[in-house]
Amino acid sequence: MHERLSFHIKRDSFIHNLNPLTKLVLTLTLILIAFTFPWYWTPHLLVLVAIIPLSLLGKVFREFSVTALRLILPAAGFLFLMQAFFQPVGSDVIFKFYFLDVTQESLMFAFRNAMRVFVMVSAFTLFLVTTHPSELMSDLTRRGLPGQFSYVIISTLQILPQIIAKSQTIIAAQRSRGLDTESSFFKRAGSLIPLVGPLVFGSLMEVEERAIAIEARGFTSKQTKTSLHEIPDPSFDQMLRWVLVALIILSIALNLWLS
Amino acid sequence: MNIEIKDLRFTYPTGLEAVSGISLTLEAGEQVAIVGQNGAGKTTLVRHFNGLLQPTSGSVKIGDWDTKKTSVAKLASRVGYVFQNPDEQLFSRDVLTEVTFGPRNLGYSKEKTDGLVERALALTELSDKTETNPYDLSPTWRKMVALASIIAMDTPIVIFDEPTTGQDAVNVARIANVIAELQKEGKTVITITHDIDFCAENFERVVALSKGQVLLDGPAREILGQEEILAQTYVEPPQLTRLGKRLRLKETVRNQEEFLNAIARRA
Ligand SMILES: Nc1ncnc2c1ncn2[C@@H]1O[C@H](COP(=O)(O)OP(=O)(O)O)[C@@H](O)[C@H]1O
Ligand SMILES: [Mg+2]
Numbered sequence: 001m002h003e004r005l006s007f008h009i010k011r012d013s014f015i016h017n018l019n020p021l022t023k024l025v026l027t028l029t030l031i032l033i034a035f036t037f038p039w040y041w042t043p044h045l046l047v048l049v050a051i052i053p054l055s056l057l058g059k060v061f062r063e064f065s066v067t068a069l070r071l072i073l074p075a076a077g078f079l080f081l082m083q084a085f086f087q088p089v090g091s092d093v094i095f096k097f098y099f100l101d102v103t104q105e106s107l108m109f110a111f112r113n114a115m116r117v118f119v120m121v122s123a124f125t126l127f128l129v130t131t132h133p134s135e136l137m138s139d140l141t142r143r144g145l146p147g148q149f150s151y152v153i154i155s156t157l158q159i160l161p162q163i164i165a166k167s168q169t170i171i172a173a174q175r176s177r178g179l180d181t182e183s184s185f186f187k188r189a190g191s192l193i194p195l196v197g198p199l200v201f202g203s204l205m206e207v208e209e210r211a212i213a214i215e216a217r218g219f220t221s222k223q224t225k226t227s228l229h230e231i232p233d234p235s236f237d238q239m240l241r242w243v244l245v246a247l248i249i250l251s252i253a254l255n256l257w258l259s
Numbered sequence: 260m261n262i263e264i265k266d267l268r269f270t271y272p273t274g275l276e277a278v279s280g281i282s283l284t285l286e287a288g289e290q291v292a293i294v295g296q297n298g299a300g301k302t303t304l305v306r307h308f309n310g311l312l313q314p315t316s317g318s319v320k321i322g323d324w325d326t327k328k329t330s331v332a333k334l335a336s337r338v339g340y341v342f343q344n345p346d347e348q349l350f351s352r353d354v355l356t357e358v359t360f361g362p363r364n365l366g367y368s369k370e371k372t373d374g375l376v377e378r379a380l381a382l383t384e385l386s387d388k389t390e391t392n393p394y395d396l397s398p399t400w401r402k403m404v405a406l407a408s409i410i411a412m413d414t415p416i417v418i419f420d421e422p423t424t425g426q427d428a429v430n431v432a433r434i435a436n437v438i439a440e441l442q443k444e445g446k447t448v449i450t451i452t453h454d455i456d457f458c459a460e461n462f463e464r465v466v467a468l469s470k471g472q473v474l475l476d477g478p479a480r481e482i483l484g485q486e487e488i489l490a491q492t493y494v495e496p497p498q499l500t501r502l503g504k505r506l507r508l509k510e511t512v513r514n515q516e517e518f519l520n521a522i523a524r525r526a
Contacts, residue, residue: 173348176309177412178335178364198350205394 007128015058015126019237020136021143027127029244034119036255040108043115051122058130064122067129072121076114083110133157139231147219155210163203170198260287260337260415260447262308266317269303277303279471280317285449287415290442292458292479293451295468296493301451302343304468305418308449309338321416336365339412343420343451345398345405354380354396354404355389361412379411382437399430406437417441419450423457435461459483459497459513467492484511 010016015023030050034043055064085097087106094102137150218225262285269278277300285291293301306312307319310331319326321337339361342348351357358379362372380386383403388396393404402422409417419438423431431454438461441448452458458465458479465482467475469492475482482489483496486504495501503512503521512518 169347170350172311172331173342173350174360175331176311176335176340176342176348177361177408178332179360180330180332180364197352202350 007125008132009060009063009129010132011059011130013057013059013130015054015060015130018130018240019231019233020131020139021233022237022241023127023131024136025241025244027123029248030123031120032248033251034116037251038255038258040112043112043119046119047115047122051119051126055126058126060126060129064126064129067125068118068122072118072125075121076118079117080110080114083113135229135231138227138229139233142227142231151214151219162206163199166202167199170202260322261285261320262416262447262449263320264304264307264317265319267304267307267314267319268316269300269307269312270315271303276315277471278307281468281471281473282317283466283473283476285447287447288445289447289464290438290462291447291449291464291466292462293449293466293468294453294455294458294489294492294494295474299468299492300471301468302420303471305340305420305449305451308334308416308418309340310334311340332364335361335412335414337414338416338418339409339414340418341405341409341420341422343424345393345401348405348408349393349401351393353390353392354385354407357393357404358385358389358408358411361408365412367413375411375413379407382410382440383407384433399426402426402430403433406434410437410441414446416447416449419448419452421451421453423452423454431457455483455494456497459500467494480511480513483513 018026030046034046052061055061058064084102084107085100087109092104094104094107096102134154137145137154141147141150262283264281264283264285267278267281268276270276279300281304293304295301303312307314307326308321310326310329313327321329321334324334324337326334349357351360355376358376359372362375367375377386380389383406385400385403385407388400393401396404406419406422419434422434426434435457438448438450450458450462462479464477465475465479466473467482467489474492475485475488483500484504486496486501489496496504497513499512499514499518503518506522508518508521508525510517510521512521
């Protein structure tokens, strides 16, 4: 199967080779600092000194900027506009738009919040792009996350690509037998109906088969399991994680202290 | 109705070129077997015949229809394609609905549809299983349902993608019987197969593919004798052919009858 909808891009880079937990902690650090560090330009600076360099380091800058431009920026831009217009702070009105006042404070406020959201989403994007979901899950399971929990997450991540693949297969089968799905709108809408039954039915069958398959490999066994695929966790990763946790604590402490 | 393939190339979105320049003409009424190692591009090639795949370059014509300009649904009236994996082809609640799906889409009259369905079910020996859900049948019978659902469309061209893989001897004989019946009706039958004995016994023309290109193409008797070239695409000539070679029989033999005749002549 080709992993069509998982965000992961397979590359060999420093970031890719970090332990998944380290990357998760790194992501959370970036987000928490962006939201808690009590200095106005923090999220802006983070984009420049962390997000962009990290994407270069992970050799995913091109893919990352495409996603950022297409998805994250429009969303952050929309948030910016909403807050700039509707945030009733400040008195220094820059301009009026019908009954809406845009003040300097609301602009600044909106700019920072948009950047915070930008940091949050782009940090997560970087994380997803450089981490294979099953690697993350096997690492977390090894660290004591219940197997049932990882199963739910992994199968949720997989279900969409699988349903898409399955519906394409059925559509191909039906078209090969003369079902016209290309012509008029009504015909196309009508052709969805014969698709629904097999899709739901087939997906249910697969759930059962998968349950049997994983149980056959001792899914609910209480014994400690070994893994074919060992995920390295060198001391560098462990140290890095402590440094990051320290940064988070520092940022939150400063925030509480100054407020 | 001829199939004309000209300089066909096809590259998957992954960047892999699965068909690298194939030109072939398959005449109306011909019985053609396509052989070649796994991944040689056999499935990719035949999926162009009913428009499921579109050439990256080159062209495929079914009679006077260019597959680039014809919808899959329309091509279905000329080309019936039995998928390699019946689980990817079957989607109905019961066998009868499944087999009726194709002919009904093609707009045949009620009487004609009923007649075609009945005949397809009889040929595949499914007449007593019409109300069963295809998924409750064994894989061998599911394969027969897949066959029936295509035969019932009564297309001049029928393609089987590895019909005998994983089938028991009884079912292989059933499938051979279906192919012989279609042949009698003058249909073009194109079969992808790994079963070289099946190929030797049922087909007149053999096309061997290797790495997206035609390695050999000609009468079965000639092709199956070319042990060294066939080895390039990991195909072994049928056992009797190899035995005949070892015994230094003059001609290439393909089946028991030919083998025994050759031995008798020599004795
Ligand atoms: N949907 C697909 N996407 C990408 N590559 C594919 C796909 N289907 C087949 N391939 C690749 O194309 C090549 C030819 O495949 P196929 O035509 O199925 O071979 P065959 O039927 O001769 O075994 C193989 O290398 C296969 O991995
Ligand atoms: Mg194949």
